[in-house]
Amino acid sequence: MLISSLNAAAFADTLILLVAPDTANPQATEQAGDVVRIYDTVTAQPLGFNIFHVSQYLPELTGNGQVFLTETQVERLNQLLTQVGFTAELAADLSPKFVIGYVKSAEAHPDSDHLQVTQVEVDHEQTLQIVCGAPNVAQGQKVVVAKIGAMMPNGQIIWPGALRGVTSDGMISAARELALPNAPKQHGILVMPADIPAGTPFDFDQAAAVVAAQNADKASI
The missing domain is CATH 3.30.1940 (Nucleic acid-binding protein fold)
Structure with a gap:
């Protein structure tokens, strides 16, 4: 890494x-x-x-x-x-760290009343287990996954971890966590269009347009 x-x-x-x-x-x-x-x-x-x-x-x-x-x-x-005088210890890591993920399943955490344990398909047909606390996460969604090794806009680095004893290898991200313009203030992940294939590298400009469209839809209701 x-x-x-x-x-x-x-x-x-x-x-x-x-x-x-x-x-x-x-x-x-x-x-x-x-x-x-x-x-x-x-x-x-x-x-x-x-x-x-x-x-x-x-x-x-x-x-x-x-x-x-x-x-x-x-x-x-x-x-x-x-x-x-040091050892050459660096290895290139060219894999994308922010990708579109497909939520294959979302189940209640065994030791929490608000966390869910998700299985999320990302790139290279890999499935990651990610514990998520967002109230709007659900099976079948396309979401933005910050994989292990990602650096969030606020400087937070995503490492392997666990939440209440359950392994979590990444983060399903909210628009505000991605520092997207006009991100909603309410708690919740960013849900991306269903036609974007899982594993697609995340496009910040495309996501900003998605947020703008979602805000426009809410304003028209």
Whole structure:
């Protein structure tokens, strides 16, 4: 897994790389040149890297928030790690992190009166179990799934987890969680048009148009 992000306002010219979720073990850092390695002190496994002066190594890289590195860019970063004395530990992750999902089933959570345990088909015919608390989630819907490794617009990262003892591998997203313009304030997921195939990479512009259409329909009632 490789989650990459830029935040020029907070960390000028620094690429932040995450390769694993935080652990309960103590963490430590070590720096060599323009690279800081963050690791678990018990397992010695890397959790992430900070690349300072990243424009010197990837001058073409732009953006704010989550960025997606090509295989060539990851190889150049691995060369940098090797040059400063670290192991080349980065692997490119080119799979889309926001996709259209099809809710195959939605059942009551065994230990909650408001959560539902859903089975959601995403890309590559994969089915994810996702615990969802939205009141409007239902079987048969097309929804927006933030998969493991997605970074939400507010900076939240989606990791494997569990809600009240039930595994949840992703998040079914609301329009406001996706920071879409004029997103409804009420609690509820964004339901996408039924004709969009499951697994389609999520299009933020298309979703904004869906929200606008839904708002227009409500206003006309």
